[in-house]
Amino acid sequence: MRGLDSASPSIEDCYARCREITAEYAKSFYFATLFQPQEEARAIHALYAWCRTLDEVVDAAADEAPENVQAQLQFQRESLEAIFSGVEIGVAETATSCPDVCLINRALADTVTRIPDMSISPFLDMIKGMESDTDRPVRYEAFQGVGGLEEYAYRVAGTVGLMTIPVLGTEEGVAFEEAAEPGVALGIALQLTNILRDVGEDARRDRIYLPAEDLRLFGVTEEKLKAGGIDPAWRLLMESEIQLALAFYRKAELGVGTLAPAARLPVQLALNLYREILYGVRSNGYDNYLQRAFTSKVRTETALPDRTSQPAAA
Ligand SMILES: CC(C)=CCC/C(C)=C/CC/C(C)=C/CC/C(C)=C/COP(=O)(O)OP(=O)(O)O
Numbered sequence: 001m002r003g004l005d006s007a008s009p010s011i012e013d014c015y016a017r018c019r020e021i022t023a024e025y026a027k028s029f030y031f032a033t034l035f036q037p038q039e040e041a042r043a044i045h046a047l048y049a050w051c052r053t054l055d056e057v058v059d060a061a062a063d064e065a066p067e068n069v070q071a072q073l074q075f076q077r078e079s080l081e082a083i084f085s086g087v088e089i090g091v092a093e094t095a096t097s098c099p100d101v102c103l104i105n106r107a108l109a110d111t112v113t114r115i116p117d118m119s120i121s122p123f124l125d126m127i128k129g130m131e132s133d134t135d136r137p138v139r140y141e142a143f144q145g146v147g148g149l150e151e152y153a154y155r156v157a158g159t160v161g162l163m164t165i166p167v168l169g170t171e172e173g174v175a176f177e178e179a180a181e182p183g184v185a186l187g188i189a190l191q192l193t194n195i196l197r198d199v200g201e202d203a204r205r206d207r208i209y210l211p212a213e214d215l216r217l218f219g220v221t222e223e224k225l226k227a228g229g230i231d232p233a234w235r236l237l238m239e240s241e242i243q244l245a246l247a248f249y250r251k252a253e254l255g256v257g258t259l260a261p262a263a264r265l266p267v268q269l270a271l272n273l274y275r276e277i278l279y280g281v282r283s284n285g286y287d288n289y290l291q292r293a294f295t296s297k298v299r300t301e302t303a304l305p306d307r308t309s310q311p312a313a314a
Pocket of ligand 1: 156161164
């Protein structure tokens with residue numbers, strides 16, 4: 001790389017850091033990339049590490065001055081503009097003490113030059129989504145429309161579909177645009193699943209993602225939601241939200257064939273695994289307050305019930 005002395009991290013070092021971050025925070029995801037060609041795997045690691053950086057900014061937001069959070073997100077925006085306009089980035093900061101964010105941005109810049117069809121818009125949209133997660137308290141009036149939950153789910157997860165499709169590749173003769181809609185649908189489905197799985201934990205942190213109009217429709221008050229009362233109204237609300245998420249899974253599933261053949265199996269497996277969480281919520285009698293460990297850890301990670309951490313009621 002032009003302008004870098006021998007003590008500076010090489011592009012391999014940058015990708016290696018992204019790989020370490022992926023391996024540390026997303027074990028099953030990392031495992032899937034072990035079966036990909038090296039260039040594809042590296043690109044996925046760079047994308048994951050970039051998204052993770054934003055996640056960390058937002059997670060730290062509760063303890064930080066809002067101006068700091070804004071400044072970090074603005075820095076990421078400006079870095080993206082540089083990356084996508086082909087400006088070589090990170091040279092000035094590339095000392096041996098280069099912070100992770102600089103390594104990650106350099107890996108992303110390299111990925112962007114190698115993979116056709118990568119566009120800046122999903123990255124910028126994700127920043128907008130993360131920004132809304134720093135607003136307190138988290139509330140959505142409706143699912144659809146401007147400021148709705150669907151828009152948020154697109155921004156924080158649907159965008160990942162748009163970022164990864166160019167890396168995974170499409171079936172011969174299939175344009176990126178054809179895969180984009182089902183790809184976004186999968187991201188939204190996964191995000192809605194997370195929201196349903198974590199509903200109790202989030203409510204206790206005053207993050208209510210379920211649209212207020214749905215709560216009203218089923219007669220579930222915020223107080224009841226926070227207290228975790230499982231009654232017929234709650235079960236009906238949950239079933240209705242599960243149906244909505246399943247509709248996104250169906251849309252995604254219909255589009256799996258638009259992907260390059262090698263990408264179909266891992267994507268279908270991820271889809272099945274996450275959809276199982278919803279079936280798990282159903283078979284728990286919609287008790288997604290106490291049974292989070294059951295629905296997430298057991299079904300998606302270890303496949304073995306950790307009976308020691310099960311609540312007595314389970
Ligand atoms: C179907 C077609 C045509 C393409 C697929 C395109 C892809 C890969 C879409 C999926 C995008 C994706 C992986 C979105 C991330 C969504 C999400 C909510 C991930 C969960 O993140 P964490 O919150 O870290 O999860 P856990 O809490 O479960 O560990």
